[in-house]
Amino acid sequence: MDVEETTLPGIGLRHDFRTRSGRRVGVVSHHGGRRELVIYDTDDMDTCSESIPLTAEESDALAELLGAPHIVERLNNLGKAFAGIVGEQIKITPGSPYDGQPLGETHARTRTGASIVAVVRDQQVIASPRPDFGFVAGDVVVVVGTPENTAAVAELFRVG
Template identity: 45%
Template structure:
């Protein structure tokens, strides 16, 4: 199962994946935190069978049911910080390049606080850490900053 992220300018981001049984599921995450989960026809990925709106609290509760230990948003005196896993896919221009080359914090304000590999974790990676296709970047920042970082990692 692979997850595809699509930027929705002015809205947020859409995450699509297909289960092993061929069911297409989509989650739309709005900049304001609202989420919608959609279920699509197997033979027509554009035909939505059902769309369920979720508040941030409901999305968190659902995540806890699916994975009892997801990474949650951290709320700090009215400022929302989020922690998100960002996959470094085969289309990313950063595979094989140094972490510093992303200029993540300078460009987005979001920080890459760890890099997860298949059999290892690299907390607090240094700027000279070499990224690899298949890595998962753990990012912390505002919703807007983390969304921007996801786009940069995916597209350059």
């Protein structure tokens, strides 16, 4: 499969590819984080017959439905792929202010800039946990971001 990447100056990036069934689908990633799912016309392959704007939350949900578990596999290679971005595992210790609290309460993304991409509990990986996911002591949280940002998340889980 050949995914084509095109920069859209002033807008963002477009990725698209041809499916085996002969359709062309793509995703436009706007600079602000908004996504657009585009499906190309069968007669005129240059035009999209459908373009569906998705909020950040909606595209997360769609990605999850389409097989987000792959994300965890790729996490291991992340350090090599992007310089300056690290994946960090942070253990929730008993007595952490978020022991027993839902993920949404941490506001980790807004407060630190790093993203919680998975939680490991009892050797099981829960990919893309939802905001209502409840933490318990012993969980290992996988965060991705710059070293400073991920360190800030560790601090967040330790002292709040």
